[in-house]
Amino acid sequence: MPTIHLDNLIKRYGEVEVLHGIELEIADNEFTVLVGPSGCGKSTTLRMIAGLESVSDGEIWVGGEPVSHLEPKERDLAMVFQDYALYPHMNVAQNISFALRLQRRPKPEIDKKVREVAEVVGLTEFLHRKPGALSGGQRQRVAMARALAKDSGIFLFDEPLSNLDAKLRGQMRAELALMSQRVQKNMIYVTHDQIEAMTLADRIVVMHGGYIQQQGTPEALFKRPVNKFVAGFLGSPPMNFLNGEIEDRDGRAFVVGNGFALALEGEIAAAAKAHSRRSITLGVRPSDLRHDADASPDVALSLDVMVSEYVGAQSVLLCKCGDEKVMVELNSENRIALGQTLSFAVNPRGVHLFDRETEAAIH
Amino acid sequence: MVDMALSSAAERAAKRRKAQRLNRLTPYMFMAPAAVIMAIALLYPLAYMIWGSFRAWDPSQTIGEAEFVGLKNYVTLWDDPNFRESLSVTLRFAFFVVTFELVIGVGLALLLDRNIRGMSMLRTLFILPMMIAPVVVGLMWRYMYHPTVGTFNRTLEGLGLPTVDWLGQHALMSVIIADIWQWTPFIFILSLAALQSLPRSALEAAKIDGATTWQQIWYIKLPLMMPVLIVTGLLRLIDAFKVLEVILVMTEGGPGLSTEILALRISRTATEFRELGVAAAMSNYLLLLLLALTLGMFAFTRWQEVRAAKVRISAEEDT
Numbered sequence: 001m002p003t004i005h006l007d008n009l010i011k012r013y014g015e016v017e018v019l020h021g022i023e024l025e026i027a028d029n030e031f032t033v034l035v036g037p038s039g040c041g042k043s044t045t046l047r048m049i050a051g052l053e054s055v056s057d058g059e060i061w062v063g064g065e066p067v068s069h070l071e072p073k074e075r076d077l078a079m080v081f082q083d084y085a086l087y088p089h090m091n092v093a094q095n096i097s098f099a100l101r102l103q104r105r106p107k108p109e110i111d112k113k114v115r116e117v118a119e120v121v122g123l124t125e126f127l128h129r130k131p132g133a134l135s136g137g138q139r140q141r142v143a144m145a146r147a148l149a150k151d152s153g154i155f156l157f158d159e160p161l162s163n164l165d166a167k168l169r170g171q172m173r174a175e176l177a178l179m180s181q182r183v184q185k186n187m188i189y190v191t192h193d194q195i196e197a198m199t200l201a202d203r204i205v206v207m208h209g210g211y212i213q214q215q216g217t218p219e220a221l222f223k224r225p226v227n228k229f230v231a232g233f234l235g236s237p238p239m240n241f242l243n244g245e246i247e248d249r250d251g252r253a254f255v256v257g258n259g260f261a262l263a264l265e266g267e268i269a270a271a272a273k274a275h276s277r278r279s280i281t282l283g284v285r286p287s288d289l290r291h292d293a294d295a296s297p298d299v300a301l302s303l304d305v306m307v308s309e310y311v312g313a314q315s316v317l318l319c320k321c322g323d324e325k326v327m328v329e330l331n332s333e334n335r336i337a338l339g340q341t342l343s344f345a346v347n348p349r350g351v352h353l354f355d356r357e358t359e360a361a362i363h
Numbered sequence: 364m365v366d367m368a369l370s371s372a373a374e375r376a377a378k379r380r381k382a383q384r385l386n387r388l389t390p391y392m393f394m395a396p397a398a399v400i401m402a403i404a405l406l407y408p409l410a411y412m413i414w415g416s417f418r419a420w421d422p423s424q425t426i427g428e429a430e431f432v433g434l435k436n437y438v439t440l441w442d443d444p445n446f447r448e449s450l451s452v453t454l455r456f457a458f459f460v461v462t463f464e465l466v467i468g469v470g471l472a473l474l475l476d477r478n479i480r481g482m483s484m485l486r487t488l489f490i491l492p493m494m495i496a497p498v499v500v501g502l503m504w505r506y507m508y509h510p511t512v513g514t515f516n517r518t519l520e521g522l523g524l525p526t527v528d529w530l531g532q533h534a535l536m537s538v539i540i541a542d543i544w545q546w547t548p549f550i551f552i553l554s555l556a557a558l559q560s561l562p563r564s565a566l567e568a569a570k571i572d573g574a575t576t577w578q579q580i581w582y583i584k585l586p587l588m589m590p591v592l593i594v595t596g597l598l599r600l601i602d603a604f605k606v607l608e609v610i611l612v613m614t615e616g617g618p619g620l621s622t623e624i625l626a627l628r629i630s631r632t633a634t635e636f637r638e639l640g641v642a643a644a645m646s647n648y649l650l651l652l653l654l655a656l657t658l659g660m661f662a663f664t665r666w667q668e669v670r671a672a673k674v675r676i677s678a679e680e681d682t
Contacts, residue, residue, distance in 0.1 A: 073573035085564035099572035
């Protein structure tokens with residue numbers, strides 16, 4: 001399958017520039033997820049790869065060839081749309097086989113292919129139905145089957161699951177993950193849902209405001225976000241942020257803020273000492289806080305517990321530290337009384353620091 | 364005491380029944396004025412016409428004095444070569460105008476379904492002919508078709524080409540052209556509206572599936588527009604059978620019977636030939652034809668609704 005290279009890709013609508021030099025290299029058989037809040041340019045990027053939007057500047061390279069001047073049909077790709085984009089006047093089989101029929105493939109071959117992909121997505125019984133007579137999930141499968149039948153090297157997904165209800169979305173997500181393992185293709189997937197991104201991606205590309213913020217494996221992005229935006233965007237419940245100052249006390253680096261003074265350990269302490277500016281934001285994920293009544297105050301946050309949200313095995317505590325809200329994720333077995341002030345130990349490896357001005361991570 | 368209670372209960376029940384009856388009558392009361400107007404302006408003349416069509420009726424007689432002849436008017440019409448010629452002219456006229464208007468109207472809509480500067484201006488220009496009164500259209504085209512001073516022949520002469528005897532030799536073609544000019548915009552605006560309501564993403568999917576512009580039109584756009592096109596075509600067909608003014612002004616049905624469409628034949632039979640009974644019978648034939656077309660159109664829209672409902676139901680059963 002071809003590699004894709006986005007070379008300084010720029011998109012302008014009139015005077016307004018919405019994509020500012022996107023630089024991205026997608027390797028063979030990789031599942032790449034473009035993720036970001038709405039309006040970040042992820043869909044525009046995908047539609048430019050598909051050829052549905054013109055390229056204002058820069059170039060798209062597929063397998064070493066520039067393609068930005070080519071029509072969609074000359075680009076060897078298949079796409080699944082958010083609203084499925086089925087042809088309402090054709091039945092499921094005709095929808096799936098449309099691209100093959102346009103290529104004037106022999107009929108037995110088309111029939112065989114239709115049966116094959118219908119089997120893969122579980123639509124065999126519905127081949128003669130029109131899309132109007134299918135449920136949302138089934139329509140989604142038809143869209144998937146239509147893309148599969150084309151046998152192209154590149155698969156594009158534009159928020160394919162966002163029109164489904166929560167339960168079906170989870171189920172389809174799992175099926176998608178299975179499918180992506182079976183069919184070895186370059187897949188580019190656009191979503192605003194960070195859970196979809198984390199679960200499906202080989203590589204996540206986080207976008208914001210028309211820029212790529214960070215790209216890498218889900219684990220790398222989760223553990224070492226390069227800035228406050230990425231840190232806050234990935235992970236659910238989201239990372240807690242507390243403003244503070246770096247202080248040197250007896251040779252040890254501390255983050256001191258309203259209601260806490262946290263000692264820094266290891267690499268991050270050295271990085272904090274070396275950093276030129278003192279005003280920073282401390283980031284701690286809710287899962288990196290652990291209730292420990294005996295913790296020493298310089299490795300713990302003292303929090304007022306306000307609300308407890310029970311979500312099954314896990315509970316999320318909504319607490320207050322000074323004036324800031326802090327969320328804590330903990331096992332529901334640990335009963336916590338509301339209204340108390342408790343001490344929560346901070347996992348030393350889960351401490352993130354961001355420059356308050358540039359929002360860049362301090363590693 | 365008990366008696367009084369009973370009687371008042373009975374009274375209340377009676378009152379309630381009366382109120383209910385009034386309630387049930389309300390919709391009919393609202394409809395009554397419209398029904399009265401319909402009866403006076405539509406049903407009465409219609410019944411009069413049907414009644415008259417069974418009589419040998421001269422305008423100097425009252426309908427009561429006219430002799431009852433049964434179905435004679437209807438039967439003799441079929442032996443009348445003039446009526447048959449007129450019917451054939453009407454059918455040819457309707458067939459050609461609707462066919463060409465559909466092809467040109469849909470074609471224009473496909474061409475102009477895009478966002479370029481000045482497009483709204485262009486669209487407005489295209490629908491102007493439809494807004495002109497038919498009599499004016501007839502006069503305009505009569506002058507343009509004039510054999511010596513008309514725009515067309517002078518242009519042909521200027522180019523050194525032989526002139527055309529528009530309203531003589533080619534009278535039917537000429538009135539067909541005028542009608543196409545006036546009514547293509549009707550199909551154009553409705554097709555354009557249909558095109559713009561097509562699902563964008565389905566067209567994008569077709570592009571990615573490898574459809575050329577023609578294949579997109581042939582396999583996606585036209586099939587999806589078809590319900591609108593069928594209803595539009597039927598509406599135009601109904602109108603084409605009733606056309607009168609433009610032809611009356613341009614040719615008065617001539618030369619000979621070459622452009623004498625049914626509406627014109629009916630009016631001439633009534634006024635020139637003074638055969639009101641025959642004219643009424645002819646009107647009824649035309650009415651039957653239009654009725655069949657209208658019912659066809661209703662049947663088509665009804666069939667579509669039923670089909671859509673069926674599809675919805677089976678989709679719900681699965682979920």
